[in-house]
Amino acid sequence: MNIAVCIKRVPETAEAAVNIDSSEKHIIPDQLVFDINEADNYALEEALLLREKTEGDITLFTVGSKESDEVIKMGLAKGATRGVRITPENLDNLDAYAVAKLLAEQVKEGNFDLILTGCISSDVGNSQVGVTLAELLGIPHATLVIKMGIEDGFATVQRELEGGLLEELKIKLPALFTIQTGINEPRYASILGIKRAAQKELRVIENITAEGMKAEVVKMYYPPVGKMAEILEGGVEEVSGKLCEILKGKGLL
Amino acid sequence: MNDILFGCIQCGRCTGGCPVSVRSALNIRKLIYRSLIKIKNKSKDLGIWECTTCSTCSIRCPKGVDVVDYIIDLRSDEIERGKVQPQVRDTLESVFKFGNPWGRIREKRADWLEGNGVRILQPGDKTRFLYFVGCTPCYDTRTQEIARAMVRVLKTASCDFAILGIQETCCGNEVKRMGEVGLFEMLVEENTKLFKKFDIGTFFTTSPHCFNTFKNEYIDLDFVIEHYTTLINRFIKEGRIEPRGKFEKRVVFHDPCFLGKQNDIYEEPRELLRSVPGIELFEFERSRERSLCCEGGGGRMWVETESDEERLAVTRVKDAAVLEVDVIATACPFCLLTLEDAVKTSNLEDSIKVMDIVEILDEALGLKDEEERVPEYQNTRSSDSKQSQ
Amino acid sequence: MTKDIFVIVEHRRGEVRDITFELLTKGYELSRDRGKLLAVLLGFQNEKIIDKLKPFAETILNIDDERLKEFNAEYYQIVLSNLLQEKKPFITLLGQTAFGIDFAPSLSTAIDLPYSSDCLDLEIENDTVFTERQIYGGKINSRISLAENWGYLVSVRPGSIAPRDVELVAEVVDVSSPIKEDIDYRKFMQYVEAAKGEVDITQSEVVIGIGRGIKEDKNLSMMEDFAKSIGGVLACSRPVVDAGWLTKDRQVGSSGKTVKPKLYIAVGISGAFQHVMGMKGADTIVAINKDPNAPIFTVANYGIVGDLLQVIPKLNEKITELKGA
Ligand SMILES: Cc1cc2nc3c(=O)[nH]c(=O)nc-3n(C[C@H](O)[C@H](O)[C@H](O)COP(=O)(O)OP(=O)(O)OC[C@H]3O[C@@H](n4cnc5c(N)ncnc54)[C@H](O)[C@@H]3O)c2cc1C
Ligand code: SF4
Numbered sequence: 001m002n003i004a005v006c007i008k009r010v011p012e013t014a015e016a017a018v019n020i021d022s023s024e025k026h027i028i029p030d031q032l033v034f035d036i037n038e039a040d041n042y043a044l045e046e047a048l049l050l051r052e053k054t055e056g057d058i059t060l061f062t063v064g065s066k067e068s069d070e071v072i073k074m075g076l077a078k079g080a081t082r083g084v085r086i087t088p089e090n091l092d093n094l095d096a097y098a099v100a101k102l103l104a105e106q107v108k109e110g111n112f113d114l115i116l117t118g119c120i121s122s123d124v125g126n127s128q129v130g131v132t133l134a135e136l137l138g139i140p141h142a143t144l145v146i147k148m149g150i151e152d153g154f155a156t157v158q159r160e161l162e163g164g165l166l167e168e169l170k171i172k173l174p175a176l177f178t179i180q181t182g183i184n185e186p187r188y189a190s191i192l193g194i195k196r197a198a199q200k201e202l203r204v205i206e207n208i209t210a211e212g213m214k215a216e217v218v219k220m221y222y223p224p225v226g227k228m229a230e231i232l233e234g235g236v237e238e239v240s241g242k243l244c245e246i247l248k249g250k251g252l253l
Numbered sequence: 254m255n256d257i258l259f260g261c262i263q264c265g266r267c268t269g270g271c272p273v274s275v276r277s278a279l280n281i282r283k284l285i286y287r288s289l290i291k292i293k294n295k296s297k298d299l300g301i302w303e304c305t306t307c308s309t310c311s312i313r314c315p316k317g318v319d320v321v322d323y324i325i326d327l328r329s330d331e332i333e334r335g336k337v338q339p340q341v342r343d344t345l346e347s348v349f350k351f352g353n354p355w356g357r358i359r360e361k362r363a364d365w366l367e368g369n370g371v372r373i374l375q376p377g378d379k380t381r382f383l384y385f386v387g388c389t390p391c392y393d394t395r396t397q398e399i400a401r402a403m404v405r406v407l408k409t410a411s412c413d414f415a416i417l418g419i420q421e422t423c424c425g426n427e428v429k430r431m432g433e434v435g436l437f438e439m440l441v442e443e444n445t446k447l448f449k450k451f452d453i454g455t456f457f458t459t460s461p462h463c464f465n466t467f468k469n470e471y472i473d474l475d476f477v478i479e480h481y482t483t484l485i486n487r488f489i490k491e492g493r494i495e496p497r498g499k500f501e502k503r504v505v506f507h508d509p510c511f512l513g514k515q516n517d518i519y520e521e522p523r524e525l526l527r528s529v530p531g532i533e534l535f536e537f538e539r540s541r542e543r544s545l546c547c548e549g550g551g552g553r554m555w556v557e558t559e560s561d562e563e564r565l566a567v568t569r570v571k572d573a574a575v576l577e578v579d580v581i582a583t584a585c586p587f588c589l590l591t592l593e594d595a596v597k598t599s600n601l602e603d604s605i606k607v608m609d610i611v612e613i614l615d616e617a618l619g620l621k622d623e624e625e626r627v628p629e630y631q632n633t634r635s636s637d638s639k640q641s642q
Numbered sequence: 643m644t645k646d647i648f649v650i651v652e653h654r655r656g657e658v659r660d661i662t663f664e665l666l667t668k669g670y671e672l673s674r675d676r677g678k679l680l681a682v683l684l685g686f687q688n689e690k691i692i693d694k695l696k697p698f699a700e701t702i703l704n705i706d707d708e709r710l711k712e713f714n715a716e717y718y719q720i721v722l723s724n725l726l727q728e729k730k731p732f733i734t735l736l737g738q739t740a741f742g743i744d745f746a747p748s749l750s751t752a753i754d755l756p757y758s759s760d761c762l763d764l765e766i767e768n769d770t771v772f773t774e775r776q777i778y779g780g781k782i783n784s785r786i787s788l789a790e791n792w793g794y795l796v797s798v799r800p801g802s803i804a805p806r807d808v809e810l811v812a813e814v815v816d817v818s819s820p821i822k823e824d825i826d827y828r829k830f831m832q833y834v835e836a837a838k839g840e841v842d843i844t845q846s847e848v849v850i851g852i853g854r855g856i857k858e859d860k861n862l863s864m865m866e867d868f869a870k871s872i873g874g875v876l877a878c879s880r881p882v883v884d885a886g887w888l889t890k891d892r893q894v895g896s897s898g899k900t901v902k903p904k905l906y907i908a909v910g911i912s913g914a915f916q917h918v919m920g921m922k923g924a925d926t927i928v929a930i931n932k933d934p935n936a937p938i939f940t941v942a943n944y945g946i947v948g949d950l951l952q953v954i955p956k957l958n959e960k961i962t963e964l965k966g967a
């Protein structure tokens with residue numbers, strides 16, 4: 001079985017401050033640390049686990065700058081067969097549709113039985129690329145997949161719905177699934193492994209221009225400081241005391 | 254890999270001395286036996302992640318077998334296959350991405366200073382002493398106190414010292430012991446390159462773990478490397494620091510494995526403690542070469558033990574309780590954290606405190622109170638901090 | 643030409659989901675002076691659902707087909723691409739939910755509709771559609787404009803619009819189902835309930851939510867002690883479940899449970915909207931986080947900026963004191 005996995009390099013912003021540049025359309029990446037998008041990492045692991053059971057290749061695709069080679073190499077170190085990086089000239093103003101279209105043009109050549117992506121990217125969070133790609137390829141899909149099994153050309157998947165409810169679907173391959181975090185336990189890519197991965201095939205598609213954008217960032221801005229919590233001031237001792245008083249006052253203790 | 258094991262006569266002295274063999278699946282002699290007769294090792298049942306790399310085994314081996322290195326090799330195999338505990342994975346990824354094992358961003362590495370004026374080295378700068386703070390005292394709120402105490406104590410010695418601020422990066426001691434060779438090499442390379450940008454006289458660390466790797470495993474450093482206990486002890490002897498004040502407490506010293514067993518530094522910390530007026534110093538029955546490991550080394554800060562048996566740190570704390578001491582003194586951030594945790598689980602919080610030696614010195618000197626009391630001090634600090642900008 | 647607003651009705655197991663009423667509220671606002679508000683209902687034997695929807699829309703387009711009994715993106719796409727191309731609504735609204743995420747991107751691609759997903763709000767200025775989105779975990783907002791077209795697709799984040807009663811009386815228009823053959827490449831099999839655990843976090847008046855900030859499972863016992871002394875139960879964000887520290891039934895948020903306790907204390911939780919959705923209904927929210935910029939502080943009533951490893955033991959001590967007294 002041949003599997004394609006689409007991955008993306010994103011900044012880690014859980015603790016870091018995120019700043020907007022002067023164009024007001026991009027963030028300033030300088031101080032930020034980048035890594036593979038969390039959900040994509042689970043998608044990659046799912047592919048690796050499947051491949052442990054069946055024969056086949058795993059091809060990684062990414063749309064991104066040259067730096068995205070980092071996450072491709074990490075995936076290659078973990079066991080993917082080859083990588084493809086697509087870097088259009090107008091990388092800076094793609095929308096989700098354009099990304100999916102770039103991917104589709106490369107992925108359709110590969111005769112894949114299964115295509116996996118993350119269910120959301122932690123930077124812009126559109127949750128569009130996977131399903132759009134499936135449509136462009138003309139294959140069925142399922143999103144938010146949290147369990148997956150493959151048998152006789154069909155996949156049985158469980159999708160995560162709201163409120164802890166799951167939905168079980170049977171889908172004919174080839175198909176595309178967007179993978180939800182928690183489906184597995186991603187493995188570690190050692191530094192030596194990443195170095196060795198430099199020998200694996202990494203194809204670069206450049207000198208192309210993406211087309212068909214339908215959504216454009218007009219402006220980025222810092223969220224208005226709307227409603228804000230009353231931050232209790234003081235040392236640990238003091239704030240603990242204050243909070244207890246407040247809770248007691250509200251009859252919550 | 255079996256080369257390392259050449260010479261083993263299966264006498265079992267290694268296992269006999271191994272502190273974790275009593276409470277886990279790890280049986281180092283058996284592990285070696287299996288390897289010698291080529292049984293495939295499966296780590297989970299063999300407990301290779303239980304090892305704290307305290308190196309008791311290597312020290313005890315009559316044939317000079319480097320047992321610890323063998324365990325690290327076994328771990329390396331697992332790292333290469335990538336299937337390690339999530340906690341191990343996250344720790345190593347964090348070192349790779351952020352330069353520290355705690356998953357915290359680099360920008361906050363110097364936040365422990367809390368506005369204290371300390372010179373931060375810039376490329377081309379020269380310093381007599383470079384204080385390498387280490388990841389744990391930089392980020393962990395409890396051990397940040399050690400770093401702040403260190404700064405206060407050093408200021409009284411009016412010596413020319415500086416820190417690296419947010420340029421500082423993990424030393425790699427634990428990374429190496431978790432078997433991530435490639436990452437360790439990368440850190441050695443990057444750190445060496447960084448240090449070459451400065452003119453450093455003496456380089457000293459908070460942690461014996463950082464000290465150990467810089468001293469013994471970095472080959473290309475051209476400055477003196479010390480653990481702070483030897484440096485400050487010397488300052489005291491030279492009269493540059495005068496331990497005034499009093500610390501009237503019963504204190505027992507816990508030897509950090511990476512200071513004692515691995516680097517033969519047993520006397521200086523004790524001398525240092527003895528020089529503080531008022532201290533009544535006690536010894537554990539198991540001390541110096543025979544000291545019991547706290548289980549904080551070898552990556553064990555990030556690897557949860559599979560065992561339900563009593564943690565060694567708890568055993569250690571109970572031993573301290575028998576000695577009826579007020580304070581367990583140590584000189585390692587990991588020891589401090591594991592022992593303090595054990596004090597809590599043993600419900601001994603009201604009677605025993607765990608302190609780093611430099612915190613004891615700081616308290617005896619009354620520096621912390623002074624800082625809080627005397628606002629003039631702030632002025633001298635702010636002029637300092639201008640320098641550091 | 644009138645510019646109608648379509649709202650795709652989301653329902654599951656016979657219940658209309660809350661997001662539908664939020665969308666209808668927004669749709670009503672957008673449709674004034676432009677056109678009509680239509681609810682588009684795909685389902686099977688829809689009478690009950692129609693009754694619920696009537697006061698919220700001007701027209702209900704009712705597509706009744708046994709194959710639409712459960713949600714299936716493939717059938718939805720057949721029905722909606724036909725309907726939208728025929729009726730040409732100006733804006734079609736749907737929810738950024740497990741339902742919307744699964745069919746909106748392919749629908750927009752199939753019929754070439756500009757689509758903006760996961761929006762907090764949308765505005766129309768001189769016929770151009772602008773949406774407001776949150777990116778980078780809520781640290782930045784972005785304003786998006788959609789390329790000129792006859793119609794647009796916008797998915798809205800649940801909980802971002804307060805539903806209002808609009809007191810309409812909808813006319814029901816039956817639309818025949820364009821589905822011809824059964825689809826064999828995607829089949830709904832069954833619903834699966836998540837494993838049930840021993841406590842029901844939705845029943846507790848005090849819920850302590852712990853997040854990735856607790857760092858290691860060994861800090862769990864500290865949190866358990868705290869929960870016990872304050873008289874609450876432990877719940878968590880998703881990473882805590884992913885790490886295996888707590889079971890799935892303790893997860894609060896869009897893919898977990900929704901809790902509405904009297905008091906919710908978020909400890910080491912950044913406040914990702916998927917989590918916030920599950921707890922913002924709490925009467926009083928307290929957040930403890932060491933990042934002063936964590937989005938959780940924008941939903942909390944009270945905040946403590948500090949290290950949970952220090953704050954929690956101290957708080958525990960004080961509460962035990964208070965309760966003892
Ligand atoms: C489709 C989908 C569904 C999802 N459903 C859910 C869901 O139902 N529920 C859910 O929770 N998530 C859900 N998520 C995940 C969600 O997007 C976030 O990733 C998650 O909520 C983040 O959890 P967290 O706040 O615990 O972790 P993080 O975002 O990593 O935040 C950790 C926080 O802890 C703080 N911190 C760290 N150390 C300390 C310390 N020592 N003291 C104090 N504070 C500290 C940090 O400052 C940070 O703010 C879903 C995601 C997707 C894509
Ligand atoms: S102590 Fe040395 S010789 Fe004895 S069993 Fe251990 S490794 Fe072998």
Ligand code: SF4
Pocket residue numbers: 267270271272273274281303304305306307308309310311320321324
């Ligand atoms: S290094 Fe220490 S813990 Fe590890 S095997 Fe040797 S004696 Fe045991």
